[in-house]
Amino acid sequence: MIVENDVNETVQLLSKLIQNKCVNPPGNEIANLKTIELHLKSKGIECQIFESAPNRGNLLARIKGAKDGPRLMFGPSHVDVVPVPNPDKWSVDPFGGEIKDGFIWGRGAMDMLFIVVSQVQAFVKIFEEGIEKGELILLIVSDEEAGGTFGAKWMMENHPDLIETDYCLTEMGGAFLADGKVVFMIGEKGGAWKRIKFKGTPGHGSMPYGSNNAVVKASKAILRIQNYCDNKIPLTTEYLGYLAEGLGMSKIQKFMVTTKSLLPLTLKLIGKKDPDTAKIIHSLSRMTMSPNMVKGGIKANIIASNASIAVDIRTLPGQDEEYVLKHMKKALGDLAKEAEIIQIEEEDGGVNSKGNSSEPASEFVSLLEKSVSMEFPGSTLVPFLMPGVTDMRYFREKGVQSYGFSLLDPKTTAKDMSSLPHGIDERIRVKTVELTLKVYYNVAKLAL
Ligand SMILES: [Zn+2]
Incomplete structure (x- = not known):
């Protein structure tokens, strides 16, 4: 079960990742990967960092169940962030990782470090409680903001066998449209x-x-x-x-x-x-x-x-x-x-890249829906195609069912969604971190 302390740890981790300032270019994502590695190790979890270029790389960890079952990946989730062209327009230090007024502030908070830390902490909880069947894989990558050459694409070219999976869950999605209707991403345009x-x-x-x-x-x-x-x-x-x-x-x-x-x-x-x-x-x-x-x-x-x-x-x-x-x-x-x-x-x-899409309805999608309705009873998922390009294309090309998934505090507006990622005063609600941590935990519990 997710308790208050888990949420606090997740928020602290997010603040640290923002402070590490992994701006791409050049990326230097190793700083964020090391912070995550340290957190996992403190919980007794082994992981591997694959160096794809100096100071850049990708982190992989896995939990296996005793019985055969589906393989679920948290990721590929990126720890690089885009530059801040006009820091003077911000009301806080863009790399301060400040926590105030119910938000965590800073570049990358929304795209997509809040999902990264929620996945990491859900992975920790699942590790502590164990899984019955299948496998849970955590894949944290570099370089998404510049096309994935040293991140998801590099892993696919260099270690395809280590990242084989049936399902991927990563950015974005999770916004409430009409009452009880939550968006999840099934595909993207090319x-x-x-x-x-x-x-x-x-x-x-x-x-x-x-x-x-x-x-x-x-x-x-x-x-x-x-x-x-x-x-x-x-x-x-x-x-x-x-x-x-x-x-x-x-x-x-x-x-x-x-x-x-x-x-x-x-x-x-x-x-x-x-x-x-x-x-x-x-x-x-x-x-x-x-x-x-x-x-x-x-x-x-x-x-x-x-x-x-x-x-x-x-x-x-x-x-x-x-x-x-x-x-x-x-x-x-x-x-x-x-x-x-x-x-x-x-x-x-x-x-x-080619436009690509996963199944809008399936047994797994109903598990996603259930994991959301555990937090907001009666809510349903609405499939959506992203106009932009993400790392998921590398996985959909291999036939992996890949979805963009998180759960935003219903107070988040459509305007927040379009203006905050890559924008001025980028920030995420603490409540959103809590909800996203919970749905990731829920879905892994349900599926494995
Ligand atoms: Zn992103």
Whole structure:
């Protein structure tokens, strides 16, 4: 059973991890891994740290039951955090790990150190009480915020046999939408970032008539891409039904959101009142294409002979490279034959991964639901697809059922969820740490 002292220890551990300041880049996650190792050792638990680069690595521990059974992993959970570009705007020291007003404050508190410490402490409790069957695995990793090269991906490439599992539980999820409806993540969109290049013919800028200008072509292309993404790209409502359910929409609202032909109108109506929800509906209903960078020309009086656009493309599960190129070409129209479309490689900061998803309903998912209803009787789980990319993709590729799971204090608002991770005054409620510790403990008890 989880008692008050467990919650206190978890909160103290969170504060220490924040103070260790494992900002990526460069990461230096070894500081957090050592702190966790020390905590586990003080409880008599053996663990292993695998060094993936100087001062970086991944921590693994396991508990085995006497009988055969399912393997459950807490993780892959990352201990790196993103930088703090404007510490003067914070009301506390971003790396002080202060505990005040019912919160733990600091960079990483929400993304995702509170889940890490809840998992570590739940693992400790389960170790002390033992499991009947199967296996509980704890995997703490580095480098999630920069793509996982030295973290989850490194473990998958170097020690795949040690991290074999049936289920993974890690960030994020756990927010209450409508009454008693708790979000959990079943999958995520993929990334297929592209650079589109145009060529022109240089000439004097004082006589532009009839010129072949690469910058003009790029700007036409930008408008076409945006228009195609908003108005012409094929739509799906597969992931919107869950959302409508979770938000507790009325029958008519649900019909509006889940009927493809009504979706453009629905987006306009919702967008006026609730732009945040409209953004989510837009991203869950299609492959999105956002032209976010543009470069071109060399001088104001020379007709541009080169221009390029960087486009952030996010795919739904099942949409492959062929799909991406087909629709990019359609979007460009007659400019497609002049455009050179190339992938932005990961070394250049690109994101290239397939959209992926685990089962929205299964025996294991009902155990997750039960573990939540032990804290909030009668509550149900609502599956959700994340627009962003996480380490879970490496596990779903191997067929592991992977879920984003935590349990937030119902006082946490949708605004907290969107503004605090990576934001100013990042913090987490002590109550959220307690609830997340309890659900992780509950689910391991139920499953193993
Ligand atoms: Zn994260």
